[in-house]
Amino acid sequence: MVAESVSxxxxxxxxxxxxxxxxxxxxxxxGEHALTMVRDLETNQPRDTLFAQPLELARWLASHWWRLxxxxxxxxxxxxxxWRMRHELSAISGDRIWPPWMIYGTGERVxxxxxxxxxxxxxxxxxxxVPMHAVMVSALDQGxxxxxxxxxxALASNPRIERFSRLVEQLEHERFDEEYAxxxxxxxxxxxxxxxxxxxxxxxxxQFADEFGEDAVAEAAMASPGANAADALEAVVSAAxxxxxxxxxxxxxxxxMAHSLARPTGARAWQRAEEAAxxxxxxxxxxxxxxxxxxxxxxxxxxxxxxxxAAQGPAVFGGVVEDQNAGRISFxxxxxxKPRRFEMARALGDVAWSPNALFSPLTSVKTERQQFQKAFxxxxxxxxxxxxxxxxxxxxxxxxxxxxxxxFIVGERVIRTLLVxxxxxxxxxxxxxxxxxxxxxxxxxxx
Amino acid sequence: xxxxxxxxxxxxVPIGKGELCSEIPNERNxxxxxxxxxxxxxxxxxWVPRTFKLEPYNGERxxxxxxxxxxxxxxxxxxxxxxxxAAGIRAGLISARTDNGDPAFIWxxxxxxxxxxxxxxxxxxxxxHGYPLIPWHPNGPSIxxxxxRAAPDAERENLIAARKRYRGR
Numbered sequence: 001m002v003a004e005s006v007s008x009x010x011x012x013x014x015x016x017x018x019x020x021x022x023x024x025x026x027x028x029x030x031g032e033h034a035l036t037m038v039r040d041l042e043t044n045q046p047r048d049t050l051f052a053q054p055l056e057l058a059r060w061l062a063s064h065w066w067r068l069x070x071x072x073x074x075x076x077x078x079x080x081x082x083w084r085m086r087h088e089l090s091a092i093s094g095d096r097i098w099p100p101w102m103i104y105g106t107g108e109r110v111x112x113x114x115x116x117x118x119x120x121x122x123x124x125x126x127x128x129x130v131p132m133h134a135v136m137v138s139a140l141d142q143g144x145x146x147x148x149x150x151x152x153x154a155l156a157s158n159p160r161i162e163r164f165s166r167l168v169e170q171l172e173h174e175r176f177d178e179e180y181a182x183x184x185x186x187x188x189x190x191x192x193x194x195x196x197x198x199x200x201x202x203x204x205x206x207q208f209a210d211e212f213g214e215d216a217v218a219e220a221a222m223a224s225p226g227a228n229a230a231d232a233l234e235a236v237v238s239a240a241x242x243x244x245x246x247x248x249x250x251x252x253x254x255x256x257m258a259h260s261l262a263r264p265t266g267a268r269a270w271q272r273a274e275e276a277a278x279x280x281x282x283x284x285x286x287x288x289x290x291x292x293x294x295x296x297x298x299x300x301x302x303x304x305x306x307x308x309x310a311a312q313g314p315a316v317f318g319g320v321v322e323d324q325n326a327g328r329i330s331f332x333x334x335x336x337x338k339p340r341r342f343e344m345a346r347a348l349g350d351v352a353w354s355p356n357a358l359f360s361p362l363t364s365v366k367t368e369r370q371q372f373q374k375a376f377x378x379x380x381x382x383x384x385x386x387x388x389x390x391x392x393x394x395x396x397x398x399x400x401x402x403x404x405x406x407x408f409i410v411g412e413r414v415i416r417t418l419l420v421x422x423x424x425x426x427x428x429x430x431x432x433x434x435x436x437x438x439x440x441x442x443x444x445x446x447x
Numbered sequence: 448x449x450x451x452x453x454x455x456x457x458x459x460v461p462i463g464k465g466e467l468c469s470e471i472p473n474e475r476n477x478x479x480x481x482x483x484x485x486x487x488x489x490x491x492x493x494w495v496p497r498t499f500k501l502e503p504y505n506g507e508r509x510x511x512x513x514x515x516x517x518x519x520x521x522x523x524x525x526x527x528x529x530x531x532x533a534a535g536i537r538a539g540l541i542s543a544r545t546d547n548g549d550p551a552f553i554w555x556x557x558x559x560x561x562x563x564x565x566x567x568x569x570x571x572x573x574x575x576h577g578y579p580l581i582p583w584h585p586n587g588p589s590i591x592x593x594x595x596r597a598a599p600d601a602e603r604e605n606l607i608a609a610r611k612r613y614r615g616r
Contacts, residue, residue, distance in 0.1 A: 023507040038510060041494070051509040084585030085466060094465060094564045094580040095492065097510050117614060118583035123510075123517070166455060179449035186448065194454045206448045214448075 006030055006135055006143030010054045010154050022158065025049035026057060028099075030112050030133040035089075035099050039125040046125035052096050055164060058151040060092045061144055062167050066174075066188035069137060070105045072222050072365050073113075083191070088115070097123045107368040108264045109134040134268075182214060189218055191225040204230035208237075212321075212359035219370070223317040223363035232316045237359065239313035239330035240321040246344075247301035248327040248351065254299045255352035257283045262353040262372065269368040270421075273375035276352050280380065288386045290408045296341065296381075300327075300348065307344060308336050318362035320347050327351075332362070338411045342377050349376030382408040384422050387415060396425060465552050465564075467589060471539030481536045484553065486528045487568060489576035498522060511578065518561040518579040531555040531563065532575070538597035540590055547571035554580070554590050556598075560608025562590055580613075587613030 011025035027049045028035040034048035061068070064086045071087070085091040090098040100118030104111055114130040148168050155161045174180045174194075186205060187197040208230070209217040217233065224232035258276035265272070280286075284299065297304040313319075313330030320329045329347055333339035343362060350360040350373050363370055382404075390407055394400050396419065398412075405412040419425040472480070490496035491504040494516035514520035535541075535555035542552035547570035555563045555577070565575040580587060591609055598606075 040509070041516065042509075051507055081466070081585050081589045088583075088585050090581055090583050091465070091585050094584045094586065095512055095566075095578045097512065097581055100583045115583050121582065170452075170454060174451050177449075177451070180451035182448040183450050194451075199450070202448075202450070209448065 004031065004135060004139055006140050008057070008143055008147035008150075010147075010150055011049045022053040022055055022155070022160075023051055024054055024154070026052055026054055030135060033131070033133065035101050035112065037125050038097060038099070039123055041123075050097070050099065052093070052098065054147075054151045055155055055158065055160060056092050057089075058148055059164055059167070060089075062148065062164070062171055064193075065144070065171055066184045066194065067191075068103050068105065069110060069140065070185050070188040071191060072106055072189075072367055073102070073104045073111075074222070074225070074365060086193070090115075090118075097121075099124065105137070106134070106366055106371075108136065108269070109368065110137055110140045136264075182209075186214075186218065186221055189221045189225065190229055198227055201227055201230050205233070208233055212237075213357070215354070215369075216357060216359040216361060219361040219363060219365065219367060220317065220319070220359075222365045222367065223361060232314065235314045236317060236319045236330050236361070237321060240319045240328050240359075241323065243313060243328045243330045244302065244306055244310035245323070245326045245328050246347075248322060248325055250299060250301040251327060251348055251351040252355050254284060255280055255348060255355070258352040259355055264368075269372040270375035273349060273372040274379045276349070276372075277376045277379035278383065280348075280352070281383070288383070288389070290386075291381060293341070293409065296344070300344065307340060310335060310340075317364070318343055318346075320350065320357075320360040320362070322358045338405075338409065342381065342410060342414065345377035345380050346373040348380070349373040352376060378410075378414055378418055381410050382414060382418060384418055387418055388424075465542060465544075465586060467554075467586065467593060468539065468541055468543040468550075471593075472541075477536055477539065480541070480550070481533050483573045484532065484536065484549070485574055486532055486565070487574050487576060488525065489568065489578075492576070492578035499525075512581055514563075514577075514579060518557070518559060518563075520557075520559070520561075520579070524557075524559070527558065528555070528563075528577075531557050532565065534598060535594070538594045540593060549573060549575075554586075556591065556594050556605050556609055558605045560605070560612055562587060562609060562613060582612045584613075 007029045009027045011027050026036060036050040037046055037048050038050055039045070040047040067086045084102070087104050088100070088102045090100060092098050100115035102113050102115065104113070112133040112135070114132065118124075119126045119130045152161060152165060174184050183202065184194060186202065187194065190197055190201070205217050205221060220233045220236070221229050255276070257279050261272040261276045261279075286295070293304040297307055310329075310331060312334050313332065315332060318330050318332040320327050327347065329344070331340060331343055333343055346362050347360065350357065350362070350369070353369055353372050354360065362373060387404055387408065390404050391400055401412055401415050404415045408415070416425060420427055471477070488499050488501060490499070490501035491506070491508050492511055492514050493499050493501060494513040496503050498515065499522055532553070532555045535553060540554035541550040544551040546567050549567045549570055551567070553565040553575060555565065557563055562580040563577040564580045565577040568574045568576045591606060591613060595603060595606055
């Protein structure tokens with residue numbers, strides 16, 4: 001389910017004023033789901049409001065607004081203190097049972113993800129299982145702006161409200177000046193608080209943005225955040241410029257009927273990508289089943305031998321640059337391995353997403369653009385219906401999954417991930433793999 | 448893209464307000480701090496304050512963490528607190544932020560597997576009250592990392608249960 005509204009209310013129905021300690025009942029909802037669902041210890045009944053300081057919540061949201069909205073969850077980063085302090089509600093205060101939710105951006109949307117271990121705490125009263133929610137960023141903005149206004153009104157006589165109002169004014173100034181907003185977005189995507197990013201890094205990335213566009217640099221910054229971001233991007237661009245050449249024109253022709261699916265709609269990026277892959281296969285007359293290496297390479301006007309043997313680029317992330325209407329790709333994978341074909345299919349998916357991109361990062365970050373690439377590649381190389389037909393009624397053991405991977409010429413993980421995404425296999429099947437994988441895992445988006 | 452005017456420096460804005468100090472003070476300063484800071488119980492964080500011979504808290508305290516309800520802390524544990532606090536200070540479990548000269552936050556690892564967060568009861572007086580840190584708080588793992596590096600072997604036993612409780616995600 002895609003929840004499309006966020007509301008944060010000070011529940012003044014239950015109390016006429018915020019008390020002298022600044023405490024009031026707060027109800028935070030995403031769609032119909034109350035994030036502030038706690039167990040009232042006096043009645044032992046669920047309560048959908050948390051007694052806490054609305055001003056503390058408002059200040060936390062305003063202080064971290066850019067990072068909450070634009071910084072993704074990266075591999076292993078959900079365990080780093082710095083990231084958690086800026087993305088988990090419980091960072092607001094250690095002495096209250098702030099509910100166990102993390103909030104982070106994926107591009108089009110903002111995700112509310114529960115801390116799985118914490119929701120079982122006896123202080124909470126969540127229905128199990130607690131789902132993730134992904135809302136359009138505009139929904140978060142509306143909910144947070146309304147909350148800021150409510151806090152300002154409810155605490156008008158509080159001496160601390162003036163400081164908060166100054167912070168909100170400054171935030172609004174940044175949000176509505178496009179030049180300032182671009183700086184703050186990039187700073188957040190690099191994992192820095194406001195004013196903390198090294199200017200030399202920001203300036204170098206700004207030059208790349210002038211050359212390749214803000215979207216491409218944003219994806220690269222998120223894949224390699226911090227002080228080395230510009231070096232990493234430079235290395236990938238340089239490797240791509242010397243990388244395998246393929247026909248962008250052929251790729252654009254191949255994906256022409258799918259370009260409209262890249263635009264944000266009510267459907268999730270992975271759903272649009274599956275539709276795009278099906279349309280491309282149908283338009284190119286590709287029969288059900290696997291796509292041979294030869295046919296696949298021909299779609300990009302390049303020989304399979306050259307794809308197989310092309311040099312490996314920097315490991316940090318892959319990318320495609322446009323070079324005189326040709327595409328040149330920097331591979332993350334080593335030569336002559338199955339992921340190579342998957343990377344090429346992701347590059348094809350990115351042409352569907354952004355046909356005129358001058359640079360297309362292929363990264364492990366959980367953004368809609370990367371999600372689209374990965375889901376496109378999976379569905380293009382191994383459509384779920386065809387995988388199901390191949391497996392038939394056989395038991396889903398390692399041998400059968402291995403056979404399917406060989407048949408569709410993909411890694412076993414692609415097959416396993418597809419089957420998990422479609423609820424054929426349990427999610428625990430993916431525990432054997434590392435987080436930063438080229439395949440798309442629907443768990444992070446299928447809310 | 449243009450750099451915005453710098454954010455107003457405002458210590459009231461809670462960026463990293465409860466984070467551990469990045470540089471641990473030298474041993475002499477830690478000893479001085481240890482000698483100066485004292486503990487006093489606070490009814491706000493006791494589910495049954497009278498058990499601790501405390502008058503009930505007057506304000507709104509619903510949804511606070513409670514030493515007795517959450518951590519199973521009893522009146523018999525009170526004498527141990529001074530040593531938990533001292534061990535925490537020796538390990539550098541203090542915040543960078545100060546409040547009228549006192550660390551705005553201190554932390555102690557109890558032998559009950561809980562981290563207790565301390566706040567100045569009256570900033571500048573050196574008197575602190577504490578409460579159990581919620582187990583999913585982002586600071587938990589790094590507090591335990593720092594404690595483990597500094598604590599003698601005997602105190603490391605406290606860590607076993609605490610590590611299970613404050614696992615991060």
